[in-house]
Amino acid sequence: MMEKGEEVKNIQVILRDYITGYPKESDMYIAINTIKLKLPPGSNAVLVKNLYLSCDPTMQFRMRSVQGPLGPVSEYYVPGYPINGFGVAEVLESGHPNFNPGDLVWGTIKWEEYSHIQNPESLFKIQHTDVSLSYYTGILGMPGITAYAALYEVNSPPKKGDQVFISAASGAVGQLIGQFAKMMGCYVVGSAGSEQKVDLLKNKLGFDDAFNYKEEPDLDAALKRYFPDGIELYFDQVGGKMLDAVLLNMKVRGCITISGMISQYNVPQPEVLSNLMHIAGKRLSIKGFTHRDHHHLYPKLMETVLPYIRQKKVVYVEDVAEGLENGPAALVGLFRGRNFGKQVVKVA
Amino acid sequence: MMEKGEEVKNIQVILRDYITGYPKESDMYIAINTIKLKLPPGSNAVLVKNLYLSCDPTMQFRMRSVQGPLGPVSEYYVPGYPINGFGVAEVLESGHPNFNPGDLVWGTIKWEEYSHIQNPESLFKIQHTDVSLSYYTGILGMPGITAYAALYEVNSPPKKGDQVFISAASGAVGQLIGQFAKMMGCYVVGSAGSEQKVDLLKNKLGFDDAFNYKEEPDLDAALKRYFPDGIELYFDQVGGKMLDAVLLNMKVRGCITISGMISQYNVPQPEVLSNLMHIAGKRLSIKGFTHRDHHHLYPKLMETVLPYIRQKKVVYVEDVAEGLENGPAALVGLFRGRNFGKQVVKVA
Structure with a gap:
């Protein structure tokens, strides 16, 4: 385990420039930056280690400079900065009363190894860890x-x-x-x-x-x-x-x-x-x-689907790319139908 | 008034042949046939004098030999026979217990001056005659x-x-x-x-x-x-x-x-x-x-709209072609946007 406060390398997937047409692997690049594994004093943020990232079709619209068919509802990516999307992370340190170190969460996270999340209110805490954590980017997300x-x-x-x-x-x-x-x-x-x-x-x-x-x-x-x-x-x-x-x-x-x-x-x-x-x-x-428009269904989904998963009444097929370095290829593959089941990137 | 039983001329609008593309005037022709203004003894039919005919966009599909986007629900026309559509008619003679001579009706009628209607059950009896009868092809139809x-x-x-x-x-x-x-x-x-x-x-x-x-x-x-x-x-x-x-x-x-x-x-x-x-x-x-799917709304429509018409709260604009001879041009004009308001043909 790393000592808190240590500066560590932080692999990131960066958007090179706004895209037109299909996203290509070359529209993103891997950067190795550093991050301080400690929150500033008095911070309300959480520090997380990212575990799984979701590849979703709508991410392509957020790579563009013009508003896509999703309208203004989603946040657009900024060239030179990491892309983001749904994912699963572990809280390493928390300045926010709702979260404690060791908590597992899912929600919108950046495509990098570690992140400071300034508005952690939008994260969901993961209660049930007897199923694959990656499922919170899919069947349970x-x-x-x-x-x-x-x-x-x-x-x-x-x-x-x-x-x-x-x-x-x-x-x-x-x-x-x-x-x-x-x-x-x-x-x-x-x-x-x-x-x-x-x-x-x-x-x-x-x-x-x-x-x-x-x-x-x-x-x-x-x-x-x-x-x-x-x-x-x-x-x-x-x-x-x-x-x-x-x-x-x-x-x-x-x-x-x-x-x-x-x-x-x-x-x-x-x-x-x-x-x-x-x-x-x-x-x-x-x-x-x-x-x-349907996030209110989440408790009902969990109540219904968790037993299905445990009883193996539902199968969930995932295509897991290993490592952030393989993230761009996995994301791009989605638009070519290369994925076999839900496309996920396992960070570490 | 003609004597009952007399053979009279009956102007008809006949489909020449199945069409492709837009209907043209030449796809129809005017025929002058005769009709006996008397029902056969024991008939369950009604004999009507047709007053107003409606020109409706869907009539074009019924001029084709292949099923159109309306599917099999509407009756197709037969070359050599009169076309038909919604219209208003007066009952001259009735073999059916629901109808009496002098009744005004609306429903599906043929494009001809006089018709024997074998299944009059589908006709609606017109109760309110203080508004234009042609309205039963439009605002009240x-x-x-x-x-x-x-x-x-x-x-x-x-x-x-x-x-x-x-x-x-x-x-x-x-x-x-x-x-x-x-x-x-x-x-x-x-x-x-x-x-x-x-x-x-x-x-x-x-x-x-x-x-x-x-x-x-x-x-x-x-x-x-x-x-x-x-x-x-x-x-x-x-x-x-x-x-x-x-x-x-x-x-x-x-x-x-x-x-x-x-x-x-x-x-x-x-x-x-x-x-x-x-x-x-x-x-x-x-x-x-x-x-x-919405004919059950008809009583509600009448209840709501008749007072609107009488109080002139609603205006209904009609484009009335005079005479069956002008029927084909009126119908064809509908597909070119030539009509100014609801296109109707006044038979006599």
């Missing part, structure tokens, strides 16, 4: 809230027998929506971008079926194969031509729940959607949401 | 139900002070939504396709403001001019690039109510929408609907 809200709060919850389709189904959120919907008695099909992911969905996560969208020349035909009677609920995280094909295959009065459109964020020209006109004729309900 | 449902039933009803935008605002449905929303205390702006229509909206229908979308090179800029703080409710009947510009200007948690996308039905390639990704970030609620 923001993606968990997103999946739970998608099923229970944004549109009407699915009913037994409902025909449910999920795109990006093996990702951080999709794998949870699928497993929860299965527990609710739905017929659940997912799409993903590799045979390995399709195998995961079918053979490990308990989806009724799954397909590799990259191998389907005609998405409409693929959906008709799995949903000959149509789709009641579509959980969309990709948008674009998949959404367009889904619109053709929705049942009358079906619901589409949209938490993202990752396929469309970085294309020079968005894909043409030909089937939006079905929204009226089919009386569809389309609702967009972000986790931000 | 399907467009009235559509406007009423759009405001009160599809999404949450607007609140006082809400910022409301309406496209196709001078049409059969738009002019009603706008006037109703004004009575609910909203700030209401409409778009339409000519200066004359804009003048109508501002100076006769009481909209707070209106603009001619054909004269706006940048719809985003136009919307920002009228809604510097964003749009809470958008009533969409046009889709396409107007919807795309609206997505950029919606407030967080705004609602879009879609009853049609007339701009997109006949384009070789649908317009590219670049802003669908805002659905998630802005947490938008988008609901499609058709009047079909």
Whole structure:
């Protein structure tokens, strides 16, 4: 254990400059700075050692100089400074009455080994440490809230027998929506971008079926194969031509729940959607949401999902990159579908 | 008055062949047939003289051989036979216990002077004849139900002070939504396709403001001019690039109510929408609907709107074509925005 107050090296992931298009590894660089492992006297901050970092699709918007589709709600990164995101950390020293050394927390943290956090009120204290701490970036963190809200709060919850389709189904959120919907008695099909992911969905996560969208020349035909009677609920995280094909295959009065459109964020020209006109004729309900409006669900999520995890009723698949040095590649891989499950970076 | 049983000439509007693209006048022709003004003995039908015919955007889909965006719910026309649609008629003879000669009815009728209606159960009897009978094709018919449902039933009803935008605002449905929303205390702006229509909206229908979308090179800029703080409710009947510009200007948690996308039905390639990704970030609620799910609102519509009409609190602007011979031109004009208000054909 290091002595308190010692200056130590602090590896950081720094944004080089504002980006356009997809983030590339070269848009970030690794810096080795130093940090004093001691809070200044009278500080209200906490000093933390960062343990796990989450790679989330929305981080790309915070790398840009212009406001993205998330609007002004998220903090933008500043070139020359570390990027940040959801993560798990251990409190080493606390000037704040809510926190003590040894506490484990999750919330927004910087991509570096150690941090002084000036406004620790936004951190959640981790109570349950009998499950993987990395889960607080996933099933027990923001993606968990997103999946739970998608099923229970944004549109009407699915009913037994409902025909449910999920795109990006093996990702951080999709794998949870699928497993929860299965527990609710739905017929659940997912799409993903590799045979390995399709195998995961079918053979490990308990989806009724799954397909590799990259191998389907005609998405409409693929959906008709799995949903000959149509789709009641579509959980969309990709948008674009998949959404367009889904619109053709929705049942009358079906619901589409949209938490993202990752396929469309970085294309020079968005894909043409030909089937939006079905929204009226089919009386569809389309609702967009972000986790931000649903944090009140967190206690309910924990109460429901912790027992599932302990009883192994839910599986959560993570893709863990080891070391901050591998953080940029892991983050960039997310936008190319290279991750296999929830992408996490283990700091140390 | 003609003697019952006499064979009389019966002018009809006939579909020549299934169409592709926009309906053209030449897709229909006028036929002069004959009809016996007497029901066969024992018939359960009614014999009617048709008075007013409604021109509705959805009629184009029924001219096609392939299922359109309305799905299988509407009846398709058959080449060589008269087209049909909503209209008002007078019962000349009835074999059905619900109807008597002299009754005025509205419902689906054929585009011809006289008809035998085999299933008269679907007709509504007209009780109130102190208002224009043509209104039963508009404010007191399907467009009235559509406007009423759009405001009160599809999404949450607007609140006082809400910022409301309406496209196709001078049409059969738009002019009603706008006037109703004004009575609910909203700030209401409409778009339409000519200066004359804009003048109508501002100076006769009481909209707070209106603009001619054909004269706006940048719809985003136009919307920002009228809604510097964003749009809470958008009533969409046009889709396409107007919807795309609206997505950029919606407030967080705004609602879009879609009853049609007339701009997109006949384009070789649908317009590219670049802003669908805002659905998630802005947490938008988008609901499609058709009047079909809301006919239970009809008594409430009559109870509310009849007094408004009598007290001249609501204006209803109609564009009345005289004579069946002018029916095809009137119907075709609807898809070119030639109508000024609700397009009706007066049969005789």
